[in-house]
Amino acid sequence: MRNVFAVLVTILLVILQSTLLNKIAIQGVKPDLSLLAMIYLSNKNGKMLGQTLGFCSGLVEDFLSVSPLGFNGFIKTLIGFLFGLTEGTFYIDSVIIPMAMSGVATLLKGFMVWVLSLFFTLENLHFTFFSWSFLIEVGYNMFLAPFVFAFLGLIHGLTPKKQWEER
Amino acid sequence: MISRSFFGKHKVGLLLGSYLTFCLVSISISTRTVNIRPKEIGLSIFSLFQYGVSSVQEFVGSTVNSIRTLRDLKRDYEQAMERVRYFEKIEKQYTALEEENQQLKELLQFSQNLEYKNIPARIIGKDPQNYFSTITVNKGSLHGVRKNMPVIAIQGGKQGLVGKIIQTGFNSSTIQPIYDPSAYVAARLSQSRYEGLVNGSEEEKIFMHYVKRFARLNIHNGELVVTSGMNSIFPPGIPIGTLKAIHVREYDTSLELELEPIIDFGRLEYVYILQPIERAP
Numbered sequence: 001m002r003n004v005f006a007v008l009v010t011i012l013l014v015i016l017q018s019t020l021l022n023k024i025a026i027q028g029v030k031p032d033l034s035l036l037a038m039i040y041l042s043n044k045n046g047k048m049l050g051q052t053l054g055f056c057s058g059l060v061e062d063f064l065s066v067s068p069l070g071f072n073g074f075i076k077t078l079i080g081f082l083f084g085l086t087e088g089t090f091y092i093d094s095v096i097i098p099m100a101m102s103g104v105a106t107l108l109k110g111f112m113v114w115v116l117s118l119f120f121t122l123e124n125l126h127f128t129f130f131s132w133s134f135l136i137e138v139g140y141n142m143f144l145a146p147f148v149f150a151f152l153g154l155i156h157g158l159t160p161k162k163q164w165e166e167r
Numbered sequence: 168m169i170s171r172s173f174f175g176k177h178k179v180g181l182l183l184g185s186y187l188t189f190c191l192v193s194i195s196i197s198t199r200t201v202n203i204r205p206k207e208i209g210l211s212i213f214s215l216f217q218y219g220v221s222s223v224q225e226f227v228g229s230t231v232n233s234i235r236t237l238r239d240l241k242r243d244y245e246q247a248m249e250r251v252r253y254f255e256k257i258e259k260q261y262t263a264l265e266e267e268n269q270q271l272k273e274l275l276q277f278s279q280n281l282e283y284k285n286i287p288a289r290i291i292g293k294d295p296q297n298y299f300s301t302i303t304v305n306k307g308s309l310h311g312v313r314k315n316m317p318v319i320a321i322q323g324g325k326q327g328l329v330g331k332i333i334q335t336g337f338n339s340s341t342i343q344p345i346y347d348p349s350a351y352v353a354a355r356l357s358q359s360r361y362e363g364l365v366n367g368s369e370e371e372k373i374f375m376h377y378v379k380r381f382a383r384l385n386i387h388n389g390e391l392v393v394t395s396g397m398n399s400i401f402p403p404g405i406p407i408g409t410l411k412a413i414h415v416r417e418y419d420t421s422l423e424l425e426l427e428p429i430i431d432f433g434r435l436e437y438v439y440i441l442q443p444i445e446r447a448p
Contacts, residue, residue: 015213018292018303019220028371029297048179055186063209064217065294066301066334066341070193077186113298120198124333126348126369127298133369137297 003049005157006041010034010057018064029136032106034061036141036148038076039083039105043092044159047084054080066124075112079105095146102145106138211307211336217292218305218339283402285319285439286310291339300371301333302342304438308335312440317401318342320430320438327429328352328394328405329438340440344432345407346371353397354407359385362395365407365426373408375424383413383422392426402441 013034021030034057042050058076062069083105092098113127128134152158174181197206288304306312318329330350334341343350346367354365354375363378375392390410396403408426415422 014295015216015220015292018295019217020224022293028300032296034295048182051179051183051186055190058190059209060213061295063206063213064292064303065296066299066343067294067296068194068197069206069209070190070197072296074187074190074194077183077190081183116194120194122198124299124301124343124347124349126300128369131369133297 002045002157002160003052006045006049006053007056009152009155009158010037010041010053011060013037014057014060014064017061026136026140027133029133029140031140031144032109032137033144033148035076035079035105035109036102036145037152038080039101040092040098040149040152041158042080042083043086043101045084046087047081050080050082050084051077052080054078068120068122071116071120071122074116075109078112079108082108092149094150098145098149099142102141103138106141110134110138207334207336210303210334210341211338214291214303214305214336214339217303221289221291284442286312286442288312288340288438288440290436290438300344300347300367302330302344302435302438304340304342304440305338306440307338307340309337311442312340315400316443317405317441318438319405319441320435322430322434325429326406328401328407329430329432329435331400332440342438345428346373346432352401352407353395354392355395355403356382356386356410357391357393357406359390361386362397363421363424365392371432373426373428375410375426376421378422378424380415380420380422383415386410386413386424388412392424402443 011034017030017033021033024030038050038053038057041053054076055073058071058073059069061067061072061076065072083101090097092101110127110129113125114129116122117125117127286306288306288310290302291305292303294301294303304318312332312335314332314335316332318331319326320329321327328345330342330344330347332340333343344367345352345365348367348369350367352365353362355362356375356378359382361378361382363375365373365375367373378386388410392407392410394401394403394405394407406429408428410424411427412425413422414425
């Protein structure tokens with residue numbers, strides 16, 4: 001049940017990204033809230049849910065985007081899996097770790113966009129790793145990560161119960 | 168028994184492999200433009216949610232604005248009544264001028280051979296990622312929208328080019344705007360008549376390329392750039408933007424003109440998808 005709920009939350013964030021979040025774009029760059037939610041939930045729930053979240057949210061992005069089907073799916077699945085591996089390895093504080101996690105995830109996403117663009121002819125893609133727009137996206141995601149993590153932490157049912165809660 | 172324990176043991180890896188394989192196969196198929204339509208089906212399904220969120224946003228926005236609008240309406244009504252009296256006076260003059268204008272057009276053979284029906288559409292979303300600059304509208308193949316149809320908009324009483332349709336779902340379509348780096352439009356400077364190619368950029372600015380270098384003496388800032396109709400997609404005469412800056416490079420045989428788009432894409436809500444009809448006999 002938790003898995004379905006988590007998938008729905010990330011899909012909802014993808015849809016918000018394509019509609020409401022255009023209003024808060026900085027120089028046309030909007031934050032990737034579904035990525036932030038995915039790395040948080042992957043870290044809390046492990047690699048199995050992490051990769052599934054990435055796959056589902058990435059495919060929905062592909063459906064709503066002009067990108068080839070599987071492009072975002074591939075990137076998000078890998079990121080979800082990698083952040084799932086970090087389950088239980090470190091404590092997430094309120095500011096520093098969320099910012100670091102989102103910074104690494106966004107850079108990883110950019111790196112994978114670049115790698116995929118080497119192997120496939122991706123029409124309409126305009127991505128440059130060393131560009132202002134990507135820098136803004138990294139900064140924007142890092143700025144919002146503590147808020148998104150804190151908000152998701154408040155929602156019951158998205159993360160496993162802690163040991164003292166189960167007793 | 169062995170196989171069951173193997174699958175149980177490597178469940179995560181096998182699932183990851185399946186996900187990634189599916190994505191890679193799907194990208195391969197999509198980029199080779201094989202004619203299967205899972206993407207169109209997905210766009211159709213998920214754009215319904217975009218449509219829902221966009222409608223709620225519009226409803227809330229309109230409700231909040233309605234109180235202010237009512238107050239403004241009363242003031243505008245009084246002003247409008249004054250203007251109506253004024254316009255009644257000039258209406259008679261206008262009718263006469265219109266007839267005269269029509270006669271002159273016929274004489275000069277300026278009347279256009281092509282007419283365009285249009286499909287009004289509302290913008291319901293943009294690309295969820297920053298690396299693609301597409302716009303989604305709420306009209307699709309069910310409404311007669313087809314790939315490569317030109318899209319225009321009217322803002323502040325001015326008509327301007329928005330882009331073209333690059334993907335259609337059943338009830339939604341995707342527009343490639345003119346500021347997209349992959350968008351190309353054959354264009355012409357409206358007064359000096361020099362031709363070139365308008366192209367977007369990563370900074371979402373638009374430029375006109377391949378304008379002859381000697382044209383520099385005859386063009387000036389503020390000159391209107393319109394579609395030339397040289398490619399079959401965009402009809403001629405649709406305003407694209409005004410000339411903002413002229414860039415001259417020593418090594419280049421042509422000029423690069425920076426344009427200010429007619430359409431403010433940040434405020435764009437409604438567009439018109441142009442539907443070409445048969446040429447009049």
